[in-house]
Amino acid sequence: MYRLFMTFLFVGLLVLAEWYGFQAVRTALTGASPVVRRVAGILYWLITVAVWALGIWAISTRRSDPATYKAYLGSLPLIFVAAKLVVLLFLLPEDLVRAGRWALARFTTPAASAATAGAGITRSEFLSRLALLAGAVPFVALIWGMFKGGTDYTVKRVTLRFPNLPPAFDGFKVLQISDLHTGSFQSREPLQRAVQLINQQAADLVFMTGDLVNDLATEVEPHIDTLAGIKSTYPIYSVLGNHDYADYVQWPSREAKEANLERLKQNHAKIGWELLLDEARTVERNGEKIAVLGVQNWGAQMRFPKYGNLAKAHAAADPAAPFKILLSHDPSHWDAQVQNYPDIDLMLAGHTHGMQFGVNLPFFKWSPVQYAYKQWAGLYEKGKQLLYVNAGLGYIGYPGRVGFLPEITVFELRRA
Numbered sequence: 537m538y539r540l541f542m543t544f545l546f547v548g549l550l551v552l553a554e555w556y557g558f559q560a561v562r563t564a565l566t567g568a569s570p571v572v573r574r575v576a577g578i579l580y581w582l583i584t585v586a587v588w589a590l591g592i593w594a595i596s597t598r599r600s601d602p603a604t605y606k607a608y609l610g611s612l613p614l615i616f617v618a619a620k621l622v623v624l625l626f627l628l629p630e631d632l633v634r635a636g637r638w639a640l641a642r643f644t645t646p647a648a649s650a651a652t653a654g655a656g657i658t659r660s661e662f663l664s665r666l667a668l669l670a671g672a673v674p675f676v677a678l679i680w681g682m683f684k685g686g687t688d689y690t691v692k693r694v695t696l697r698f699p700n701l702p703p704a705f706d707g708f709k710v711l712q713i714s715d716l717h718t719g720s721f722q723s724r725e726p727l728q729r730a731v732q733l734i735n736q737q738a739a740d741l742v743f744m745t746g747d748l749v750n751d752l753a754t755e756v757e758p759h760i761d762t763l764a765g766i767k768s769t770y771p772i773y774s775v776l777g778n779h780d781y782a783d784y785v786q787w788p789s790r791e792a793k794e795a796n797l798e799r800l801k802q803n804h805a806k807i808g809w810e811l812l813l814d815e816a817r818t819v820e821r822n823g824e825k826i827a828v829l830g831v832q833n834w835g836a837q838m839r840f841p842k843y844g845n846l847a848k849a850h851a852a853a854d855p856a857a858p859f860k861i862l863l864s865h866d867p868s869h870w871d872a873q874v875q876n877y878p879d880i881d882l883m884l885a886g887h888t889h890g891m892q893f894g895v896n897l898p899f900f901k902w903s904p905v906q907y908a909y910k911q912w913a914g915l916y917e918k919g920k921q922l923l924y925v926n927a928g929l930g931y932i933g934y935p936g937r938v939g940f941l942p943e944i945t946v947f948e949l950r951r952a
Contacts, residue, residue, distance in 0.1 A: 715928030836871070880921060
């Protein structure tokens with residue numbers, strides 16, 4: 537019932553967005569000739585139908601033919617709908633006001649009603665033009681995000697202070713990458729640039745917190761040599777994300793799916809990463825220790841599978857290590873389980889991507905993903921525990937990013 541309701545809601549929004557987009561064009565051209573308005577209306581619906589037809593075709597055939605241009609064609613409906621939703625947000629309140637004026641006019645003099653109607657037409661024309669201008673903002677931004685933002689790698693530097701950090705690790709540099717989604721890359725060049733930028737940070741310890749692929753283990757294989765070039769003083773540790781289990785693929789048999797996961801694990805090893813499957817490792821520096829815990833994907837939101845076993849990983853941690861870092865792909869794990877283990881000082885997650893779209897300013901952050909996830913980008917604190925959610929290095933679905941650019945996070949650990 538819930539899925540049916542959400543489907544009807546989604547389709548209803550699409551229909552409203554298309555209708556209001558059409559009405560905005562017609563109203564904005566109120567002063568134009570009837571021929572111009574008619575041609576504009578025909579062009580609007582021709583372009584709309586073409587965009588949806590090309591987008592649906594590209595999405596439905598991309599698995600058998602993953603050509604780069606299909607990723608862009610498949611994103612066109614998203615881009616147009618985003619622009620039209622902005623138009624909807626501008627014009628729907630105006631229609632509600634006009635409906636209220638119409639109801640009010642039923643109880644006023646004819647003269648007052650005519651004056652109100654005349655004023656309303658002028659306001660509607662102005663708002664339609666303003667709405668179209670506002671709708672152009674996400675349209676242009678999403679186009680830019682495809683051609684530039686998707687591989688505009690950024691380095692975020694975060695200093696974290698802990699009273700129980702061993703003195704030998706004061707100033708220790710940890711680097712996190714997440715959500716590479718290597719199946720979305722059609723060439724090696726973007727990840728080669730990313731690896732070069734990663735190595736420039738000269739990190740002591742490097743983590744990868746899940747979603748190496750979109751679905752198939754083979755997706756990462758053209759990039760194994762590139763990713764093997766990541767340098768770290770200590771071993772590089774990785775964990776699995778929800779996409780790594782290939783749950784979104786129709787497999788011919790259970791054995792085929794299991795073989796895909798086993799091949800992915802082997803690919804982690806070929807890259808040179810130590811994949812932690814509900815395990816723990818000890819990192820030692822000048823005779824002092826910290827523990828690194830890694831769990832399989834465990835999500836509390838949106839019916840994501842719960843593969844991870846935190847209790848097992850926690851029990852495997854070196855009791856002589858006074859400081860613990862947990863690698864867990866899904867940030868919803870933090871509230872659901874991790875806070876039951878107060879000796880886990882820092883959790884590193886990914887998964888949300890900042891939804892690859894939003895406003896990301898030092899003083900203000902917004903993305904649609906925040907309505908699904910309480911912790912979705914950046915640093916969070918509860919008690920003595922910290923969580924950092926990395927926005928991810930790759931992309932999936934929409935082949936780009938706006939606002940939340942691909943992220944390489946560098947943490948400097950300091951004693952409080």
